[in-house]
Every structure is written in C-alpha cells, then in structure tokens.
Amino acid sequence: MSTLDIENVSKFYGTMAAVDQFSLNVRAGEMVALLGPSGCGKTTTLRMIAGFVAASRGDIKVSGRSIVDLPPHKRNMGIVFQNYALFPHLTAAANIGFGLEMRGIGRAEASRRVDEMLALVKLDGLADRLPRQLSGGQQQRVALARALAIRPDIVLLDEPLSNLDASLRSEVARDIRILQREHGFTTIMVTHDQDEAMAMGDRLVVMKDGRIQQTGDQEDLYERPETAFVASFIGRSNLIEGHVDGQRNFAFGGEQPLLLSSDRRSGPATMALRPERLALRAGREAGKLTGTVVVGVYLGAVVEHAVQIAPDKRIVVRQASEPGNRLCLPPGSEVSIDWDGSAERVFEAS
Amino acid sequence: MTLAAATPLPSDRREKGHLAAASALLTPATAVVAVMLVAPLLLLLRMSFNRFDPTKLMVEAATAENYTRFFGDAYYTDVMITTVVVALSSTAFCLLFGFPIAYRLARWQSRWKNAVMLLMVLPLFVSSTVRSIGWMVLFSHGGVINLAATSLGLGTMTLMQTTTGVIIGIISINLPYMILTLQSVVEGIDENLEQAAESLGAAPARAFWRIVWPMALPGTMIAAVLCFILAMNAFATPVLIGGPRFHMMAPLLYWEFTANNNWPFASALALILMTTTLVMTVLANKLILGRQARA
Amino acid sequence: MIKNTTFDRISRRNFIAGASAGAVAVPFAGQSFAQSGGSVTVGTWGGDYGRLLRENVDPIMADKAVRVVQDVGDSDTRMAKTIAQRILPRGAVDVQCFDNVKAQALRNADALLPIDPAKLPSWNAIRPEARDPYIVPHIVSAQVIIYDPEQVDEPPTDLDALLSPKYKGKVGAIIANYYAFLMAGALYRGGSLDDYEAGKSYLKDVNANGLRLYAQPEAFTQAFKSKEIAIAVIWQARSIMWQNAGVRIESAWPKSGAMLYVSGLVIPKNAQNKDAAYAYIEAALQPKAQQGFAENMGYMPSIANANLPPNLAKRLELPPDAPKLVSPDLDKLARELPAMSDWWKKNIEYKG
Numbered sequence: 001m002s003t004l005d006i007e008n009v010s011k012f013y014g015t016m017a018a019v020d021q022f023s024l025n026v027r028a029g030e031m032v033a034l035l036g037p038s039g040c041g042k043t044t045t046l047r048m049i050a051g052f053v054a055a056s057r058g059d060i061k062v063s064g065r066s067i068v069d070l071p072p073h074k075r076n077m078g079i080v081f082q083n084y085a086l087f088p089h090l091t092a093a094a095n096i097g098f099g100l101e102m103r104g105i106g107r108a109e110a111s112r113r114v115d116e117m118l119a120l121v122k123l124d125g126l127a128d129r130l131p132r133q134l135s136g137g138q139q140q141r142v143a144l145a146r147a148l149a150i151r152p153d154i155v156l157l158d159e160p161l162s163n164l165d166a167s168l169r170s171e172v173a174r175d176i177r178i179l180q181r182e183h184g185f186t187t188i189m190v191t192h193d194q195d196e197a198m199a200m201g202d203r204l205v206v207m208k209d210g211r212i213q214q215t216g217d218q219e220d221l222y223e224r225p226e227t228a229f230v231a232s233f234i235g236r237s238n239l240i241e242g243h244v245d246g247q248r249n250f251a252f253g254g255e256q257p258l259l260l261s262s263d264r265r266s267g268p269a270t271m272a273l274r275p276e277r278l279a280l281r282a283g284r285e286a287g288k289l290t291g292t293v294v295v296g297v298y299l300g301a302v303v304e305h306a307v308q309i310a311p312d313k314r315i316v317v318r319q320a321s322e323p324g325n326r327l328c329l330p331p332g333s334e335v336s337i338d339w340d341g342s343a344e345r346v347f348e349a350s
Numbered sequence: 351m352t353l354a355a356a357t358p359l360p361s362d363r364r365e366k367g368h369l370a371a372a373s374a375l376l377t378p379a380t381a382v383v384a385v386m387l388v389a390p391l392l393l394l395l396r397m398s399f400n401r402f403d404p405t406k407l408m409v410e411a412a413t414a415e416n417y418t419r420f421f422g423d424a425y426y427t428d429v430m431i432t433t434v435v436v437a438l439s440s441t442a443f444c445l446l447f448g449f450p451i452a453y454r455l456a457r458w459q460s461r462w463k464n465a466v467m468l469l470m471v472l473p474l475f476v477s478s479t480v481r482s483i484g485w486m487v488l489f490s491h492g493g494v495i496n497l498a499a500t501s502l503g504l505g506t507m508t509l510m511q512t513t514t515g516v517i518i519g520i521i522s523i524n525l526p527y528m529i530l531t532l533q534s535v536v537e538g539i540d541e542n543l544e545q546a547a548e549s550l551g552a553a554p555a556r557a558f559w560r561i562v563w564p565m566a567l568p569g570t571m572i573a574a575v576l577c578f579i580l581a582m583n584a585f586a587t588p589v590l591i592g593g594p595r596f597h598m599m600a601p602l603l604y605w606e607f608t609a610n611n612n613w614p615f616a617s618a619l620a621l622i623l624m625t626t627t628l629v630m631t632v633l634a635n636k637l638i639l640g641r642q643a644r645a
Numbered sequence: 646m647i648k649n650t651t652f653d654r655i656s657r658r659n660f661i662a663g664a665s666a667g668a669v670a671v672p673f674a675g676q677s678f679a680q681s682g683g684s685v686t687v688g689t690w691g692g693d694y695g696r697l698l699r700e701n702v703d704p705i706m707a708d709k710a711v712r713v714v715q716d717v718g719d720s721d722t723r724m725a726k727t728i729a730q731r732i733l734p735r736g737a738v739d740v741q742c743f744d745n746v747k748a749q750a751l752r753n754a755d756a757l758l759p760i761d762p763a764k765l766p767s768w769n770a771i772r773p774e775a776r777d778p779y780i781v782p783h784i785v786s787a788q789v790i791i792y793d794p795e796q797v798d799e800p801p802t803d804l805d806a807l808l809s810p811k812y813k814g815k816v817g818a819i820i821a822n823y824y825a826f827l828m829a830g831a832l833y834r835g836g837s838l839d840d841y842e843a844g845k846s847y848l849k850d851v852n853a854n855g856l857r858l859y860a861q862p863e864a865f866t867q868a869f870k871s872k873e874i875a876i877a878v879i880w881q882a883r884s885i886m887w888q889n890a891g892v893r894i895e896s897a898w899p900k901s902g903a904m905l906y907v908s909g910l911v912i913p914k915n916a917q918n919k920d921a922a923y924a925y926i927e928a929a930l931q932p933k934a935q936q937g938f939a940e941n942m943g944y945m946p947s948i949a950n951a952n953l954p955p956n957l958a959k960r961l962e963l964p965p966d967a968p969k970l971v972s973p974d975l976d977k978l979a980r981e982l983p984a985m986s987d988w989w990k991k992n993i994e995y996k997g
Binding site: 402404405406407423425428589590593594595597602605607608609610611612 | 983991
C-alpha cells in the first residue's frame with residue numbers, strides 16, 4: 001500500500017484560487033474524507049490527485065514519488081465516479097476487466113481477477129449484464145470493482161453514496177468501509193455529507209472556500225473544532241456572535257454578558273455551543289445564560305427547546321428525555337442554561 | 351380467471367387512452383407523409399415503366415426498358431460509379447475533418463462556444479449554389495488558388511472541372527451538417543467515461559477508440575448517412591464546379607427530365623439513384639453497427 | 646442562368662401566377678373579365694429577353710389595359726412544364742417563348758394551339774419564309790464563326806478553322822447550343838443541315854481538337870476575355886450583343902452556309918386568355934417592339950417592315966456575297982433531338 005503526500009497544492013482559475021495551499025499526508029491504508037459544502041475545492045483537489053486537473057502549484061507524491069507530471073493514465077489511481085461512469089456498451093465483466101486489458105494482462109489472468117473482483121463485491125453471476133441492466137447499488141459495486149481491479153496505489157471515491165437510495169447508504173458505506181479495512185487500500189473520498197464522512201473516514205479534512213479548515217479524526221472535529229465553520233458544519237452548534245471585553249466577559253446582546261470559563265483576548269469573537277452539551281433548568285437562577293422558552297419539542301429520545309437569550313438570538317438546547325422528569329417546558333417559561341467549561345468553544349473573529 | 355385480470359386496471363385503461371390519443375395525433379402527419387412522399391414515389395415508379403416517344407413523349411406501357419437501358423449502357427453505370435465514389439470520398443473526408451472539430455467543440459467549455467457554433471451554422475444560411483460560385487472564384491483559371499500556386503512556383507493548379515474540386519465543394523457544403531450532428535453525439539457521451547478509461551490506464555487516444563468511438567458510432571453513422579445522401583444527390587456543386595464534362599446522377603436525371611423530356615427514363619434514374627443510396631446506407635449500417643454489436 | 650435554381654423558380658413562378666390571379670381578382674371584383682382586358686401570363690427567359698419584352702411589349706399591352714405577368718425560366722424548364730400541363734383543361738401560361746425546334750416538339754406533342762392569322766393584324770408583315778402554322782416568329786438570327794482577332798490572325802472562312810491544330814484547346818461551345826453546333830457541322834461536312842451523321846463526325850473531330858464546353862453564356866464570354874478560347878460557332882445576335890458589351894470578338898460568315906435561328910411565340914392549347922395571348926403576340930410584332938430587340942440583342946426582326954435605324958440595319962446586314970441561310974427540317978429535328986442530345990452527352994461531353 002502506498003502513502004499519499006499532498007504538499008501546498010493550489011489551483012488558480014485566473015486569480016481565483018479554487019484550492020489554496022492544500023497539504024495532507026495520508027498514511028498507507030488510511031481512508032481520508034474530504035468534506036465541505038459545494039464549491040469548497042474538495043472535488044478540484046480530488047481531480048488534481050487523479051490528474052484531470054493540473055495543479056498550479058505544489059506537489060503530490062505517491063509513496064514519495066512525485067506524480068504531478070504524470071498524465072492520468074500513468075497515475076494508477078482507482079477512481080469511483082459520482083455517477084459511476086460505467087462504460088455503457090461493455091458488460092460488467094468487461095468494465096471490470098478494462099483496466100487489466102489496458103495493462104496488457106493476459107486473458108486468463110484478467111478473467112481470473114475479474115471473477116475475483118465480482119466475488120469481492122458480491123456480483124457473481126452478473127458478469128454478462130450491461131450497466132443499464134443493473135440496479136444503482138449493483139452499478140456502484142461494479143464501479144468499485146473496476147477501480148480495485150487494477151490494484152491501484154490510491155483509491156479515489158467521488159461522492160460514493162450520493163447516487164444511492166437513502167435506505168441503501170448506510171449499508172453500502174459499511175461495506176465499503178469493511179472492504180477498505182480488510183484490503184487496506186489508501187483511500188481519499190470526497191463528500192458534502194458529514195454523516196457519510198463521519199461513517200467512513202479514518203480522518204476528515206473539512207474545507208471551505210478552497211482552504212483546509214481543519215484536519216483530524218471525528219472526535220477532534222466534533223469536540224475540538226478549530227473554527228466556527230467546523231463547529232457548525234460538523235454536528236450542530238449554537239453560534240453566538242459577540243465581543244470579548246476585559247478578560248472573561250463576552251457581550252452578545254443579552255441582558256448581561258456571559259462569564260467565560262477561561263481568559264480570552266479582547267475583540268470580536270464567536271462562541272460555539274453544542275445543543276446536547278447544554279443543561280436547561282427552569283427558573284432564572286444558577287446558569288451562565290438566562291432566557292425564555294420559545295418552543296419545546298419532545299422527540300422521543302430527546303427533548304429540544306428553543307430559547308430566546310437575547311432580543312435577536314435564539315439557541316437550541318437538546319437533552320435526553322427522562323420519562324416523568326424531563327418534559328417540554330411551555331413557551332414563555334423562564335429558564336437558565338448552564339454548561340461545562342469544556343463544552344465552550346470561543347473563536348476569535350478572523 | 352380473477353376479476354382483477356379480467357377488468358383492465360385503471361392505469362392500463364389510461365395507457366390505452368394515451369395510445370389512442372397519440373395515434374390520433376399521428377394521423378395527420380401520417381396522411382401528409384403518405385400524400386406528399388409515398389404517392390409521388392408510386393407515381394415515379396409507375397412512370398419508370400412507361401415508354402418514351404419523341405413525339406408523344408410519355409406512352410403508357412409496362413416495360414423494363416428504362417432499367418435495362420441504364421444497366422446495359424456503360425455510360426450510365428460510369429456516372430453512377432462516379433457519383434458513389436464522390437459521395438463516399440466526400441463523406442469520408444467530412445468524417446475525418448468533422449470529428450476532431452465536433453469533438454473539440456463538444457468538450458469545449460468557453461463563453462465563445464455559442465459564437466463558434468453560430469459560425470458553424472452560418473454557411474447553411476448560404477445556398478449551395480452561392481457557395482459553389484465562391485469556389486468557382488477560388489478554383490477558376492486565374493482564380494485565387496491558381497494564382498497562389500503559380501506565384502509559389504507550384505505550377506498551375508486546376509481544381510475547376512476536376513473530381514477533386516467537386517469533392518472539395520461537396521465537403522464544404524456537408525461539413526457543417528457533419529460537425530453539428532457529431533457535436534451533439536459527442537456531447538451525449540459523458541466526459542467522465544473518458545476520464546474513467548484514462549484512470550484505468552488508457553492513454554487518451556486509446557480511451558477515445560475504445561470508449562468514445564464505439565459509443566459515438568451509431569450517431570456517427572447517422573451523420574455519415576446524412577452527408578452521403580446529400581452528396582449522392584448533389585446538384586449545384588457538380589454542375590458549377592464539375593463543369594459540363596463532369597457527370598453525376600442528379601444533374602443527369604434533371605437533364606433527362608427537362609432537356610430531353612424523357613420522364614420515364616428520368617423516373618427510372620431517380621429510383622435507381624434512390625435505391626442505390628438506400629441499399630448502401632442499409633448495408634453500411636448492418637455491416638458497421640452489426641459488427642459492433644457482435645464485438 | 647444557373648440551372649439548379651430552377652426548382653426555386655418553379656415555386657416562385659407558381660407564386661407569381663397565384664399572386665397575379667389574386668391581384669386580378671381583387672381590383673376587378675364584380676367586373677366582367679373580358680371587359681377589363683384581364684391579364685396575360687408569358688413564359689419567357691429571364692435576363693435580357695425578358696427585360697426587353699417588359700420594356701418593349703408590356704407598354705403596348707398596358708394601353709389595352711392588359712396586365713402582363715412573366716413566368717421566367719430557361720426553355721427546358723418551361724418546355725417540361727408546358728408538356729406536363731398539356732392535359733390540364735386550363736394551363737397557367739398563355740404565351741410561351743421558344744425557338745422553333747422546341748415549338749415543333751411541342752406541336753408534335755399536341756400541346757399548341759394552331760395560330761389563326763385572322764387574329765393577327767400583323768401576320769402579313771411577317772417575313773414569308775419565317776411563317777409557321779404554330780409559332781409566330783419574333784426574332785431571327787443566323788449562325789456565324791466568332792473569333793478573337795488577337796489570337797486568330799487570319800479571319801476564318803469556314804468551320805475547318807475549328808479543326809486547325811493552331812487552335813487546339815482554344816475552341817469553345819455553349820452546351821445548350823449543341824444541336825445547332827452539330828447542324829453547322831452537318832452543313833459544313835455533309836452539305837445539309839439534316840445530315841446528322843456528318844455533323845456528329847465533325848463534332849467528334851472538334852472535340853478531339855480540345856473543345857472546351859461552357860454551361861453558361863457568361864462563362865463562355867469570360868473564356869473569350871481571359872483568352873482561354875479563341876474561336877467558336879454561335880448565333881450572330883449573341884456576337885453582336887457581346888461586341889456591344891465590349892468583348893473583343895469578330896464574326897465571320899461560314900462559306901458553307903449558316904443555319905437560321907428563329908425564336909417566337911406560341912400559345913399553349915389550354916391557354917386561359919387566348920385573346921390576350923393574340924394581343925400580346927400582335928404587340929410583339931409591332932415595329933417599335935422589334936426595334937428594341939434588334940438594338941439590344943442584335944436579332945434580326947421577323948417582320949419586313951421593322952424600319953430599323955440605318956446604322957442598326959447596316960450592322961445586321963448580310964455581306965455583299967450573301968451567305969446561304971438555311972432552315973433545318975424541324976419535324977425531323979424535333980423527333981431526333983432526344984437521341985441527339987443523348988449522343989452529345991455521352992460522346993462529346995463525357996468522353997471529352
């Protein structure tokens with residue numbers, strides 16, 4: 001298995017940077033998910049790795065060897081396209097065998113490997129079907145088998161689940177994950193769906209506007225977001241914009257400023273609070289924040305309250321429901337909200 | 351038999367209703383085609399079995415003499431061979447020149463694309479006669495090409511009244527049709543397929559031949575057939591560029607019809623030309639697309 | 646004239662015919678057609694001939710309140726149309742302009758109305774030798790040798806000049822003139838316009854001498870101008886017209902004689918406005934109308950009393966030792982013409 005090192009790669013279209021100084025080191029056998037909203041540069045990055053887009057700057061190395069000057073067909077990347085890009089005029093077997101044919105692998109050997117791949121993706125018996133005779137999930141597996149058949153250095157998955165029915169997604173995600181773990185192929189996947197990324201990646205790279213926001217595992221990103229964007233993009237966060245005054249005062253437009261858990265530099269800042277890390281109590285006493293319930297919703301496992309904490313600010317509090325104890329508070333109830341210091345993230349405005 | 355099976359389901363009934371409505375909508379078109387296309391063809395077929403008389407012109411008869419005359423006279427078969435050769439070679443060149451242009455255009459992402467597409471369509475606004483006259487200016491004795499060739503020391507280069515000149519003229523007329531058809535054919539082929547092929551180790555040329563070409567083949571056949579039919583029936587170009595000594599089928603049958611008033615023979619010529627075109631088209635389709643299906 | 650625009654022209658002609666019917670119907674609505682004088686549709690060549698008809702004949706018709714609509718097309722097309730329509734009860738065209746060979750073929754096909762001299766006051770003015778029961782002659786010319794004096798130093802005297810190795814590759818012909826060319830050869834080699842075999846052998850020899858063919862008169866004159874060709878056989882009228890246009894050519898009468906060209910007006914059997922047709926033909930025979938054609942196109946008038954101005958008359962005058970002017974056997978020619986044109990196509994054009 002190979003490593004992938006992306007060093008300060010940028011892509012400019014005119015003066016606009018689609019990808020700006022992207023760096024990432026992928027270990028052998030690791031699966032990294034590039035995550036971000038559309039237009040964040042994740043697909044451009046994938047296409048630069050594949051060779052369909054030339055990097056304006058920087059270097060990309062596979063197992064230490066630069067590949068930026070290689071054309072796509074010499075990069076040995078196994079790509080699964082978002083729409084699978086199966087060759088419609090070739091059977092499933094011919095699709096899977098295409099890369100082997102291009103590599104001049106003998107018929108017998110190629111046929112053996114195609115069978116092996118068909119078995120791997122559990123499509124035995126469908127070898128002679130044309131793509132249009134296969135279901136979406138089957139097509140996706142053919143695409144995966146085709147990419148894996150060439151024994152690629154790196155596997156690239158472009159939105160691998162987006163074309164599947166919602167009901168199939170988690171199952172396919174798990175299958176891909178298992179396959180990837182078992183065979184240990186170094187993989188980069190691109191997705192705009194944080195659940196997909198969370199479910200499949202060993203590590204995640206969150207991108208926005210062509211730049212990396214944060215790289216880390218699921219827990220890093222969820223518990224220790226480095227930017228307000230990551231905090232809101234990964235899971236849910238209440239973002240409260242305000243201003244740090246003195247040392248621990250955070251003015252945000254509420255009745256009185258919040259007292260921060262630790263010292264911060266003065267200046268504008270954004271506080272991020274996960275809804276489930278907040279504690280809600282009736283009454284206006286012992287809390288960091290006070291407010292009024294706008295609405296409370298009982299969702300079975302959890303109860304969510306929207307609380308007005310300032311004339312123009314509402315936050316959401318989510319708590320596990322405890323039968324008999326934790327029911328919805330009626331709108332208009334005076335409440336106080338408290339949290340543990342570790343739940344509080346404050347980002348200086350950039 | 352269950353009740354459900356005996357009674358059509360509502361959706362079935364609706365489908366039948368749609369079918370009936372669709373057939374009703376098709377009826378006027380079918381009638382127009384029958385009246386405007388089939389009836390004249392049948393008339394043509396009937397006339398081709400009539401006899402020509404210099405005085406009475408067309409005499410009702412049931413004779414095959416117009417057909418035996420065509421196939422028995424080397425002149426007519428020569429003209430047909432010339433026509434087929436010109437049509438085939440102009441179509442081959444259209445394909446050769448047209449495909450790369452169409453491919454580039456289809457894959458081109460530029461704000462100039464629409465402008466360039468318009469440039470492609472523009473020649474179609476000028477009749478083939480006018481364009482042929484343009485070529486006459488270029489080709490003729492003392493024309494631009496001849497002058498250029500002479501001044502470059504290439505000797506005199508005569509394209510006027512040559513087969514090459516006629517083929518060039520036909521290519522210039524048919525090329526936009528070829529490019530426009532192929533452009534939409536290529537646009538219908540997902541660019542990801544080529545990239546998939548490349549990522550699997552196919553060099554661009556190989557990706558083209560292995561993936562794009564077989565997928566484009568049916569549409570390409572349509573474009574080629576379109577050019578072939580246009581070339582088989584070319585009139586203005588062979589007359590204007592080919593000159594009096596260059597004979598192709600369409601001018602020949604027009605001449606039989608108007609100058610000789612020999613409608614029976616002209617009808618036979620028309621049907622022979624049409625049949626040849628049709629048979630060659632079907633054969634090419636069978637051969638090329640059939641082989642692809644087997645592969 | 647470019648042949649392949651004929652199809653466009655057919656539809657345009659139909660349009661013109663339709664438009665004229667509409668134009669007539671509206672202003673004269675409620676009036677008797679005969680009282681108004683109505684309209685007459687004339688099938689003619691475009692270009693100079695059609696223009697001269699409009700300039701010289703139409704005003705006379707306008708005085709009679711008859712509206713003239715031209716149906717323009719080359720004579721092959723109009724001939725095909727006349728034949729196609731001959732079985733209809735009502736034809737679209739009232740007067741057609743053809744040469745006498747085409748007129749003979751149409752007569753043989755029973756497509757023409759016999760001319761009633763009683764309806765033509767000018768009948769007696771027509772040169773007696775040109776009178777015909779089915780075609781009223783309008784303009785007359787004869788075949789001459791034309792040459793470029795810069796390339797042909799010695800004025801030719803007969804058709805042997807076209808066979809001279811001196812002019813190899815320099816002999817030209819307009820393809821539409823093929824039968825006249827063949828018959829000129831027949832007269833030269835066989836002594837009679839009707840000896841077609843002699844004519845064919847002559848054409849084969851000319852062809853072997855590098856005969857150049859032109860589809861259009863314009864291309865032909867251009868070839869004279871660019872010195873691509875030096876010598877040809879053509880109607881005198883055309884040579885005069887081209888001389889007027891500044892093409893440097895001279896003409897010479899062939900010793901063996903010259904074939905007469907007669908072009909005239911015929912009435913299709915099913916013409917709708919026969920009276921208007923006669924009126925139109927009568928107008929075309931008026932000296933004033935004939936003068937216009939003589940002056941502009943170099944044709945000799947078909948009437949004896951044309952009163953050409955002296956300089957024009959001098960120009961059309963035959964030389965002192967008048968050449969033999971002969972007419973072909975029209976019936977034989979009309980019958981043989983399709984075979985002759987086939988022969989020309991295969992042996993002269995194609996095997997060139």
